[in-house]
Amino acid sequence: LQDSLFQEVMQKRTPRFFEEGESPAMPLILSVPLVSRKKVIGFLNIHTMYKSIQLTQDKIELVYALASQASIAISNAQLFQALREQAIIDPCTTLYNFRYFQQKLDEEIDVYNSSKEPLSLIILDIDHFKKVNDNYGHVYGDTVLRELGNIMKRNVRSEDSVCRYGGEEFAIIFPHCTQEVTLRIADRIRSRIQETSSHDRRSTFKEPITVSIGVAGYEPEMSKTLFIQRADNALYYAKNHGRNMVSGYDSQLESEYANYQKKK
Template sequence: MRRLLLMKSNLKNTKILVVDDEPVIREMLCAIFREDGYDVMSAEFGKEAIALAKKNDFDAAIIDIKLPDVDGMQVLSNLRKFNPEICVILITAYPSTDSAIKAIEADAYEYIIKPFDIGHVKLVMKRGIRSKKLVSENKKLLLNLEKEKQKLEIILNIGQVLNGILDLEKLSNVIVRQIADVFNADVCSLMFVDKQRDFLTVKAATGLSHAVIKTAKVKIGDSISGWVAEQGEAVLVQNIENDLLFGRNNLPKYKTKSLLCTPLKINNNVLGVINVTDKSRAGKKNFFTNDDLNLLTVTCNYAAIAIENARLYSKVSNLAVTDGLTNLYNQRYLRLRLGLEVMRVRRYHNSLSLVMFDLDYFKRFNDNYGHQAGDKVLFAVAEAIKQNIRNVDIACRYGGEEFVVILPETKLKDAVFVADKIRNTVYSLDFSGGENCVKSKISISGGCAEFRLDMTEDELIMYADKALYKAKHKGKNRICVYSNAIGL
């Protein structure tokens, strides 16, 4: 009994249109279909039926071919304009080969001759509606499959593009461009969590000003992107002004009120977030959907893997050219870069200077306070060097307690100025050593040399080393220069 009631309840949502000019037949058909639980409407004339079809989405129609005003075939044709998938059964008291052929050509589900058997009509209608629903469901399934296929193709294409890029800067820019293109968004940004895991900063973006990219900073937990970074959950906002969690007035810089924000995660570790706003595609909805959110989430999984790979590649590459203790470049990289800088000088006749430093009495410090304290000194000296040079300068750990700084486009007198700033900074530091944490001063000596066209790279290093030896010999904690005119 419950099953029967459930079936009748479902049929209430199935609409049938009965079109016949004979009142007895029309009322009889309406009665038998209502008895089966269908939602039934009727029309005596063809034009009346067409008017009803404009306002109602009928699942099926049973139409008399011969009507007083409009031919039943014409009514069928008009109904198909409003609903191409409608199931149409044609009935007639005047059967002919011609009308049967027309019914077939019009794709009528069935052609029934009056007088008809009520049981047969009910069965035909039931099968017709079921067939119509199956066709409709199959079409939806095919449409969904096509959408999923398109998503997979998009994801695979993005994955192939991203996996071939190991430079993090380039990768970040490609990610935002790809996502902006896929989602037809005017604005897309990639933000990374900083080392202290306090803030998000913009790594790459499209649709934002250079000033915003450089200065934007969001505290973890604040605003939408901060919340996503903290919770590790994706967010879809269709209208920011009435969103229950993040509702606020739409900012003037955004054209639309909809946005997506998705975390970039590796093993539940949030690397950053992707923000997508201002969806703008001609003739389409300008708000994001759950399908968009799902697609972006999968895309971000690929992006996160690519970012992690790029970071690991960068770490491995840095291990080959950097010193593990001080994070300065190593001697291998020094030789490589010095060769490139010398080539540049020979081509463009720019200035080039080199400074070599050595810590004073460092062995004594190590013997007194131990190598762990000595490592802290080396790291602090490296930081002092980095604080006093430009981005274009190259600081290296040459070996032991020796450091070298390459100064492109720098004359000797300017190199001496930089070297002395570094010496003063180092001497201003207080280092603790020993069980009693005794404060100790460390000094540093330096030698400067300027490259000449008749020199080799090795000679430039040798002359800076000679100047350093002179500084040591004169009492340490000073800067000396190598001069071509006076030798030293």
């Protein structure tokens, strides 16, 4: 806006009347800044197609009143959006947080129940992340979390939801995606993380990072809890059989996971 007609309006934060010929397109009569917290967030402009039209004092006061109400409405909408983002965004990674994950998974299960379109879930865990924090500190640990989150976002579709599940665990919801297809996507993510951290030209990573991933597909009448548990069972299998691998849920994993739970 620096070279526009509204530069003076924006700088002074006061209304400006325009003379005939000042605006090249449709004649502009009046521009009123929309101000919130001493910052211009928009303009309310009055144009006319008729050169002889003049604004009366009553109409000018009405425009000022409308501008004031618009400023309040836009400011409130921005504040609401900021508060909503704080409620659903993880501050460390800027991914969706656990609260959003739970809400979104409920929504996608409802979509499945009405459309029968496939739905899959990934739970990903960073291998030996405690050692990363112990060796290099939590500030670097947070950097690793952010970088891995970015890698995940770059390797999924816009409709997929990448979430920080908690600690060093992440979850990704894949609507319209079978378990078989999701397994291939999961392995691509695993491979990208290993390659990026091993051959890091930016020197962001101090050592190679690997991840273990569990994948589960949703089935009719399944509860959300069971759906998550199946992905978690598959993750446990991956971590218990060498790490740095992807495992898809299979009913045979249940007994192995049950034995593990008994030993805890």
